[in-house]
Amino acid sequence: MANRATFPKIAIQMAAAIVGLATIASTSAYSAERKSREEWKKAYERPSAIPFPKDNAYTPAKADLGRKLFFDPRLSGANYISCGTCHNPSFAWGDGLPRGIGHAMTQLGRRTPTILNAAFGELLMWDGRFESLEQQALGPMSAPVEMNQDMQTIVTELQAIPEYRTLFNVAFPGKGITVANIAKAIATFERTVVSGVAPFDRWIAGDETAISDAAKRGFDLFNNKARCAACHAGWNFTDGSFHDIGLADNDIGRGKQVPGVVAMQHAFKTPTLRNVVERAPYMHDGSLKNLFSVVAHYNNGFVKRPSLSTDVVELKLSDDEQADLVAFMKTLSSEDEPMKLPRLPAYDQTVAGSVSGTSPAAGPANEGMASTAPQQARSCNGFLQHWRSCAQ
């Protein structure tokens, strides 16, 4: 998995010279997009730079601070859940679970989305309810069922950690630790999390030995008969669009954010397919076990209803074709070194104090971790009470 914490040093450029004569015999339903394999390959060249917003430009100090904050469990109310708990780099920045697990082991309603290549997205979350990574960074942190952090106290808690005071002052001169700057630092780090070069990219760059013949056939299917590229478009394998793909659950997804638009009922954001093989199970509800079940769903396993995307049609793929599609998707995993976890700033060692509070952070498993503020669950009073009153 790539960590672009040193982004300026890392070129994300790919050679674009691709010459070939291969053509495909497409049976695609969307004939307007009928192109040769070589023409399709041009649509998958990697971008040359990560986009950063003008009001939160990239600096190494901000990204490094954001990296520490991202992996620091003290950003949760009970001090045991970090952003990285669910967005685990070892699982391609997901958690490998059907649905996320939040504060006090509360099962969340949807599968944890990856943050991989989030810099290139338009709207965040499965239902697109956040317009920027800065907004998104604070959402799960403050949600009672996720990280359950009281945003009024997090600034005080970080102020009590000397190294954080220094890091914030360097990253945000004259401004220091604020909720907005916590969000800016985390968002800056998240934008540096970009998928590295995969066998697929080497093939796009001209190395015909980089992927198998089955994967190449899968690429043809992906862009034509299987219609995957209608939404999983471009180098990031998503156009950020929202669709009802016919999963049989009651979650209306984007429909809550855009009421009254029929096509948005049961619609969810199209996820990237980069490193997708590492992120099973699949779909917003984690209901599909592996990539074969995903292909089978699109082949003919979806629920037909008024909101169903017009891009979702029965594909009539053979078993061999389905296997080729899976072979193709397996080529999308990057081969770079796993990201190293940061060393987190230590608590203040200059003054004596005692551990207080009723949360797990104050329990035997966390001895030596001084809490600088009461760590109460916001929606319920403490771990056990929360479990009884909220999870049952």
Next chain:
Amino acid sequence: MRQLAFAGVVAALVFATGVPATAAEAVVHQKGKSFDKDSVAINKGDSVKFVNDDSVAHNVHSRSSGGAFDLGVQKPGTSSSHTFASDGTFRVRCAIHPKMKLTVTVK
């Protein structure tokens, strides 16, 4: 001379009624998951015709206060129009492809 006289009549009608004598129609194309322009300026009572020249479906809508509308799913090769009856600035988006954004300014 005749053109000037006609323009004068139209201007008088606009002045008298506040709306053009004949509503105009602006055209916006959707291609490559983009609108072909970032903004459109029209007069109150004019309409905008949204043409889907793309290979995928679109769903033009606006949630702007005082001017919310939804054209529903537009399949490739089809078009739909919306008349803007109120003045103001309206943010128009494709519900399916939120990167597609357009500002319609109505005077």
